[in-house]
Amino acid sequence: MPVDLAELQSMIEAALPGALVVVSDEDGGGQHLRAEVKAPQFAGLSRIDQHRLVKAAVKPRFDDGTVHALSVKTEPS
Amino acid sequence: MADQELKSKVEELIAANPVLLFMKGVPEAPRCGFSMRVVQILDSMDAEYGAIDVLPALQPLREVTTEIADWQTFPQLYVNGELLGGADIIQEMYESGELAEALGLEQPEVAAAAPAAAPANDLPAQSPPLQIE
Numbered sequence: 001m002p003v004d005l006a007e008l009q010s011m012i013e014a015a016l017p018g019a020l021v022v023v024s025d026e027d028g029g030g031q032h033l034r035a036e037v038k039a040p041q042f043a044g045l046s047r048i049d050q051h052r053l054v055k056a057a058v059k060p061r062f063d064d065g066t067v068h069a070l071s072v073k074t075e076p077s
Numbered sequence: 078m079a080d081q082e083l084k085s086k087v088e089e090l091i092a093a094n095p096v097l098l099f100m101k102g103v104p105e106a107p108r109c110g111f112s113m114r115v116v117q118i119l120d121s122m123d124a125e126y127g128a129i130d131v132l133p134a135l136q137p138l139r140e141v142t143t144e145i146a147d148w149q150t151f152p153q154l155y156v157n158g159e160l161l162g163g164a165d166i167i168q169e170m171y172e173s174g175e176l177a178e179a180l181g182l183e184q185p186e187v188a189a190a191a192p193a194a195a196p197a198n199d200l201p202a203q204s205p206p207l208q209i210e
Contacts, residue, residue, distance in 0.1 A: 047166045052147055069150075071165050 003030040003066055008058050015057035016041050020077065034071045042076035050074035079140035087141050091155050096126040096180060099138065099153040104128050111164035112152045118171045119154075122182050126154075156180065 009023045012035060019039035026032040035054055042050045054072050061067040091097055096119075102108030104116045119126055131138045131151050143149045146160040154161045156179050162170065170176040177184040 047170065048148075048160055048162050051162070051166060073165065073169070 003033065003061075005033075008033070008035065008061060008067070008070075011061070012037060012054055012057045016053060018077075026071075032069060032071070033067060034073070036073045036075075038075045038077040040077050042074055045076075047074065050076075079144045080137050083134070083137055084141045084144060087138070088145065090127070090129065091145070091158055094127040094155075095157055096124060097155045098126050098128045099131050099142065099151050099155075100128055101130070101132050101151055103130050108132060109151075114164050115152045115154060115167050118167060118176070121185050122171075122177060122180065124180055124182060 003025065005023045005025060009021045012021045012023070013019055016037065016039040019037055019041070021038075022036045024034050024036075026034050035058075037050075037054050039050075039053075041053065045053075051072050051074060054074060055062075055070070058067060058070065062070075098104075098112075098115060098119065100107060100109070100112035100115065102112055104120070107113035107116050116128075135151075138151075139149045142151075142153060142160075146153070146155075148160055148163070150163055152164055152167075154163075154167055161167065161176075161179060167176060170179065174184045
């Protein structure tokens, strides 16, 4: 199943209302995805908890095997 | 559900080692670029850490760390009993100086984007890898 970057982006946006989300495919082959997320919900959270929120938002695509690796960069907004 | 016996063993190791890295391969020979990155960062800071090679029991350990820390990818660096992060987080925290703070160490003077690979003849002393049956 091809990776749908727009879908991943909207999954993260839906989980974190008000977030600025950019999902990119670093090598063009769908194997190295990267999500940069700025969200108000991150304020006061440890980095690991910020990442947990992002990973949880796209978990269905990990579970169904569409996504193998997602590198995440987070920042409170 | 994860193997509860393995889970207890992992919990004991996390409790017994103030800095513990779950990685693919061993510090002397990482088998994955992300694990290698974390090893290079820790070594550049002269950090003392225990390391566990997850490859011999990858799936069972994935299940265990999912239950313990809600995290399934490796590497994972635990500091004082808590998961600090995987490669991305450790790299970011290294660059910002937060990692040195978390480990109670001096920030190396050259905290470059990625530490250069240590020359083979200059490997800092390391604790031997821990074994999980």
